[in-house]
Amino acid sequence: MTLDLVIRGGQVLTPTGLRPGTVAVAGGRIVAILPPEAEAVARETVNAQGAHILPGAIDIHCHIRSPAYPNRGSVESETGAAAKGGITTVFEMPITDPCCNSPERVVMRRDHFAPRALTDFAMFAAPVDLTEAAFFALRDAGVIALKIFTTASPPDRDREFAGLAWPDTDAQMTVLRLAAKAGLTVFVHAENDALIAQAAVRATALDKADARTHGLARPPEAEAAAVASLLAMNMIAGARLHIAHVTSGLTVDVLRRFSGSSDFSAETCPHYLSFTEADVARAGVSAKINPPIRHEADRAALWEALADGTLKHVTTDHAAFAPEEKLAKDGDFLSAPPGHPGLETLVPTLLDAVATGKTTMERAFALLSGNAAARFRLPSKGRLAAGADADIIIVDMGAQTHITQSTLLTNARAISRLTDGHRYQGRILRTILRGATIWDGAAIIAPPGSGRFVNPEDPR
Numbered sequence: 001m002t003l004d005l006v007i008r009g010g011q012v013l014t015p016t017g018l019r020p021g022t023v024a025v026a027g028g029r030i031v032a033i034l035p036p037e038a039e040a041v042a043r044e045t046v047n048a049q050g051a052h053i054l055p056g057a058i059d060i061h062c063h064i065r066s067p068a069y070p071n072r073g074s075v076e077s078e079t080g081a082a083a084k085g086g087i088t089t090v091f092e093m094p095i096t097d098p099c100c101n102s103p104e105r106v107v108m109r110r111d112h113f114a115p116r117a118l119t120d121f122a123m124f125a126a127p128v129d130l131t132e133a134a135f136f137a138l139r140d141a142g143v144i145a146l147k148i149f150t151t152a153s154p155p156d157r158d159r160e161f162a163g164l165a166w167p168d169t170d171a172q173m174t175v176l177r178l179a180a181k182a183g184l185t186v187f188v189h190a191e192n193d194a195l196i197a198q199a200a201v202r203a204t205a206l207d208k209a210d211a212r213t214h215g216l217a218r219p220p221e222a223e224a225a226a227v228a229s230l231l232a233m234n235m236i237a238g239a240r241l242h243i244a245h246v247t248s249g250l251t252v253d254v255l256r257r258f259s260g261s262s263d264f265s266a267e268t269c270p271h272y273l274s275f276t277e278a279d280v281a282r283a284g285v286s287a288k289i290n291p292p293i294r295h296e297a298d299r300a301a302l303w304e305a306l307a308d309g310t311l312k313h314v315t316t317d318h319a320a321f322a323p324e325e326k327l328a329k330d331g332d333f334l335s336a337p338p339g340h341p342g343l344e345t346l347v348p349t350l351l352d353a354v355a356t357g358k359t360t361m362e363r364a365f366a367l368l369s370g371n372a373a374a375r376f377r378l379p380s381k382g383r384l385a386a387g388a389d390a391d392i393i394i395v396d397m398g399a400q401t402h403i404t405q406s407t408l409l410t411n412a413r414a415i416s417r418l419t420d421g422h423r424y425q426g427r428i429l430r431t432i433l434r435g436a437t438i439w440d441g442a443a444i445i446a447p448p449g450s451g452r453f454v455n456p457e458d459p460r
């Protein structure tokens, strides 16, 4: 067999652990992990001496929003940022204008992304029509999962949130039941709407320029109460349920108490793992994210939950905004739009955690990649083994990643203040998508359209 690519000289993260090896690739797939001394001739040889050869990350929670809002970024700019950040597949959320809430819009967005994407991608949809036929139609359109919020749609964003906002628990129960029938995963932004509404009224009496006001306007009990309610309902509904961006020790405790009660999973994000409310105060409204970044005890509880398996995924919740959108609300934590870029800091956060002994390389890449492939039924993704897609990153753990706004590829670099100046141990030297280098350590070298649509109904 003629090989297209061999990667030699590194430590390969295989499903059975890290070991020295040579990765052999043909036709976009890994054909073998060979012993390091094995002969292998290929069209291209990459020397990874002293480096780690790891699975590309799968970001299961990303907001690119294109084709709406070109001022916030494009499919090229944001999937380019993903590639630089060691991410080879992104799951794109349905919040766009208009909301991605029908099979036709899923196809339209798929066809918009396909000629532009630098990474592979999947599409979420919002369930606007709570009928069995509508759910089966979304499944047949190839969505990776449904997304809902347990909160009302934000002011003036009804078009973007059409089908997403389901604050009534009876509607949430219906979504879970119908999704269970259709075999769809339900991905939930969980905060209790009534508790948020009450807290927001109290917050209007406080200093809106103070980061603590945002924390008080969206308190941890609102998250925990929504999660507990969803998990209780899912004991009857029996859906595949996923809880987005867990922020607090209280919610971790709820997840543990419901362990084994239904088929659910949960994630957290790098900003909750690396930062606290004090960092938000320093960075200003650029660092306003919903739910809010909390306190040191919560940060510690999230790391514990990653270690004991309560949380099985780390995701970006990447949200690009144009600087004028955030800066128009400078000094106003109550009305500034929520979200921060994360595509270029997700993998560095976990590499740094490996370097400092917070986690192992095996667990880090289960959290970044392997668990996502298993949970979202993408059997060709998330592992370095014969037969899998050759989605690979090469990492130098002896070097650092220094994040500065000017070197970010995301179009939202100007609002990327939370992570500005941050140093992470570990540096991504190269990102490879299905055997082709897309990021060479200095630049994006693949053409737009290198990425492909992936979905659980057609795993290749």
Ligand SMILES: [Zn+2]
Pocket: 061, 063, 093, 317
């Ligand atoms: Zn999100």
